[in-house]
Amino acid sequence: MRIAYLNNHYQLGGAETVVRQLHRGMLERKISSKILVTEAKSLPRGNDVVSLYPLLLGKLDHSRLRGYVNRFVARRDWTDHAVLQLAKSRYDLIHVHSFHGLYASLNTFSRLVEAKPVIWTFHRFWGVTGGCDHPFDCVRYHYGCGSCPQVGNFAVGPVDNTSREWEDKMQLLSDLPLTIVAPSQHLAEVVRRSPIGKNWKTVVIHNGINTKDFGVGRKQDSNFRATQNLKPGKTSLLFTNRNFRDPIKGWPTIREALKLLSPQGLQLMLVGDGSSWAASQLSPDWDIIDYGYVNDRQRMACIYEAADIFLYASEGENFPCAILEAMSSGCCIVSTPVDGVLEQIESGHTGVVAEKNDGKSLANCLSLALQNPNHIKQIGRAARIKASSNFSEELMLDKHLDLYRSVLQSRSD
Numbered sequence: 001m002r003i004a005y006l007n008n009h010y011q012l013g014g015a016e017t018v019v020r021q022l023h024r025g026m027l028e029r030k031i032s033s034k035i036l037v038t039e040a041k042s043l044p045r046g047n048d049v050v051s052l053y054p055l056l057l058g059k060l061d062h063s064r065l066r067g068y069v070n071r072f073v074a075r076r077d078w079t080d081h082a083v084l085q086l087a088k089s090r091y092d093l094i095h096v097h098s099f100h101g102l103y104a105s106l107n108t109f110s111r112l113v114e115a116k117p118v119i120w121t122f123h124r125f126w127g128v129t130g131g132c133d134h135p136f137d138c139v140r141y142h143y144g145c146g147s148c149p150q151v152g153n154f155a156v157g158p159v160d161n162t163s164r165e166w167e168d169k170m171q172l173l174s175d176l177p178l179t180i181v182a183p184s185q186h187l188a189e190v191v192r193r194s195p196i197g198k199n200w201k202t203v204v205i206h207n208g209i210n211t212k213d214f215g216v217g218r219k220q221d222s223n224f225r226a227t228q229n230l231k232p233g234k235t236s237l238l239f240t241n242r243n244f245r246d247p248i249k250g251w252p253t254i255r256e257a258l259k260l261l262s263p264q265g266l267q268l269m270l271v272g273d274g275s276s277w278a279a280s281q282l283s284p285d286w287d288i289i290d291y292g293y294v295n296d297r298q299r300m301a302c303i304y305e306a307a308d309i310f311l312y313a314s315e316g317e318n319f320p321c322a323i324l325e326a327m328s329s330g331c332c333i334v335s336t337p338v339d340g341v342l343e344q345i346e347s348g349h350t351g352v353v354a355e356k357n358d359g360k361s362l363a364n365c366l367s368l369a370l371q372n373p374n375h376i377k378q379i380g381r382a383a384r385i386k387a388s389s390n391f392s393e394e395l396m397l398d399k400h401l402d403l404y405r406s407v408l409q410s411r412s413d
Contacts, residue, residue, distance in 0.1 A: 130162030181205050
């Protein structure tokens with residue numbers, strides 16, 4: 001079996017974490033696997049990760065010469081052709097992640113599915129909408145989109161082409177022999193009920209975590225906590241964000257909640273791009289550790305291990321890997337009630353969930369949790385047990401391998 005994992009990036013967010021897990025897991029099972037990316041300036045050594053766009057051009061695309069690059073060797077044109085060539089490749093199966101039409105056209109994607117067995121993991125909802133990554137309360141994607149309330153946001157863009165994109169997906173994708181992996185039951189039901197995806201085979205495979213990569217033994221060790229700049233006697237609150245300036249990622253809700261709390265006895269840990277900008281929006285009374293963007297996995301594991309409470313408030317997430325990492329690290333999750341998060345944690349047992357998706361509700365929830373430090377520790381221990389038993393990486397890998405064999409068998413019949 002030869003598998004190609006197709007994704008936009010190698011390392012960025014949750015989708016990339018899952019791709020790396022699957023790739024590594026297949027190699028450990030002696031199955032040929034490669035990661036094909038379309039956006040990269042540098043990649044790990046070796047031939048397991050391949051850029052579909054030359055790395056030199058990728059570097060120039062992020063330089064002052066970008067205009068010339070886009071004029072003569074535009075990334076989208078290059079990668080669209082490269083994806084089309086996969087239809088003639090020796091790969092037995094293509095597993096697609098984070099496809100938003102950015103690195104290939106819908107027409108190219110449909111031709112690839114017709115030529116090869118393709119599995120498409122939905123990390124969000126773009127595949128069954130007119131272009132948005134999350135429809136929230138909007139149901140226009142059931143009828144054809146248009147008059148989109150998310151114009152200007154990723155991935156809709158500045159012009160409302162949602163009606164045309166919805167029609168293109170209906171025409172090009174709806175009747176294809178696609179297999180969809182949904183990490184949450186919530187997302188799976190959205191796909192199954194949508195006009196675009198109702199004929200696809202949709203299966204639920206939760207994202208997984210290897211708890212061996214995340215420790216809990218030093219969580220109460222004052223010397224270890226000091227290495228992460230934590231002060232004795234303070235409860236640590238961790239909030240991670242790929243991009244603090246992206247409102248959908250939850251910073252506005254977190255900020256509102258923190259402004260309603262007394263910072264006495266608390267220390268706030270911020271991780272992500274734009275963390276300094278976010279820290280500047282809070283009262284100087286807050287004791288804040290600004291880690292910036294952290295891309296070293298071992299460094300991030302130490303930050304998780306040092307944290308007592310993990311805050312989460314992203315408005316539109318599926319089955320976030322960050323929640324699983326925090327659970328594995330024995331953190332008490334305090335979250336707004338978001339989609340797949342409700343399938344990850346049980347409020348009062350493996351986490352605490354606010355009543356509503358707003359700052360006031362989150363502040364009330366966090367305030368109650370802070371009143372009982374022992375309960376915070378109990379929840380953290382229960383969270384790690386659940387992550388290990390219900391959302392293990394091994395279980396995720398086994399289910400994917402079973403699915404690969406099933407798809408290949410049905411394609412050959």
